[in-house]
Amino acid sequence: MTYERVSVIIPAKNEALGLQSLLPALRAQLPNAQILVVDDGSTDDTARIARAEGADVIRHPYSKGNGAAIKTGARSAKGTLLVLMDADGQHQPSEIPKLLEQLHAGYDLVVGARGKDAQASWGRWLANAVYNRFASLFVGQPVADLTSGFRAVRAELFREFLHMLPNGFSYPTTSTMAFFRAGYSVGFVPVDVAARKAGGKSHIRVLRDGARFLLIIFRVGTLYSPLKLFLPISALFFAGGVGYYLYTFSTVGRFTNGTGLLLITSVLVFLIGLVSEQITNLLYATRRSQDGSGRSE
Numbered sequence: 001m002t003y004e005r006v007s008v009i010i011p012a013k014n015e016a017l018g019l020q021s022l023l024p025a026l027r028a029q030l031p032n033a034q035i036l037v038v039d040d041g042s043t044d045d046t047a048r049i050a051r052a053e054g055a056d057v058i059r060h061p062y063s064k065g066n067g068a069a070i071k072t073g074a075r076s077a078k079g080t081l082l083v084l085m086d087a088d089g090q091h092q093p094s095e096i097p098k099l100l101e102q103l104h105a106g107y108d109l110v111v112g113a114r115g116k117d118a119q120a121s122w123g124r125w126l127a128n129a130v131y132n133r134f135a136s137l138f139v140g141q142p143v144a145d146l147t148s149g150f151r152a153v154r155a156e157l158f159r160e161f162l163h164m165l166p167n168g169f170s171y172p173t174t175s176t177m178a179f180f181r182a183g184y185s186v187g188f189v190p191v192d193v194a195a196r197k198a199g200g201k202s203h204i205r206v207l208r209d210g211a212r213f214l215l216i217i218f219r220v221g222t223l224y225s226p227l228k229l230f231l232p233i234s235a236l237f238f239a240g241g242v243g244y245y246l247y248t249f250s251t252v253g254r255f256t257n258g259t260g261l262l263l264i265t266s267v268l269v270f271l272i273g274l275v276s277e278q279i280t281n282l283l284y285a286t287r288r289s290q291d292g293s294g295r296s297e
Contacts, residue, residue, distance in 0.1 A: 007079030011069030015087035067171035099152035112150035230273025237266035
């Protein structure tokens, strides 16, 4: 198959061992692609090994985070299509054609979706299942793998959202939901994920980064469709106010301050969601008018 110019962006922090096996396999799979390794402040031989294997290397003077490395690579990549993958050997180069084929079929972002067996632990699988469910509710489409860092995307479109992406590990969450909100086509392709190379160390902490992932979902949810977030909260306060009023009326025979507080809070939350919805619509309408894409939401 003939592809457009492809740039493979690999964020790497102390992944010398993984790159030794990944880069030759990647070059064999995509001999004409630009391979760009972003060394995020490594203290080992990551940069030297990447250069020895013929990759372009950009080095951060200190560790800025996985998302920051992706943004650095996206700004410097020469290809019209970007493939984003990890350096630890879990993402297999042989799976890349499956992602690129979907881009050529008309998708704008294609995510390599991991199965249950590919998760590092049962707890990680459960957490990702929760994230996927939340994201699906927000975007109104099934989201198979919100947090996968193995993906292919059109470079021009991906760069539109660089200012929204966090510097940490939650950039996949933000970019996926932003693509949905902008009306771009997002696809999910099942992929096999290999075990992490011996010596490679995950930089994700389940509790800390799990909480961040959840916060990112809500943050991007307010950008995607604020009323889907604020309306249920408003309804909850309203139901609580009505229920509390019925209780207090039956016991003390009057309308209490607590009832009023719950009902007023319900109205305020609804109005905040309504204003947020209008701001979001204006934000994306302005962006579309600037880039001339004219795509619908």
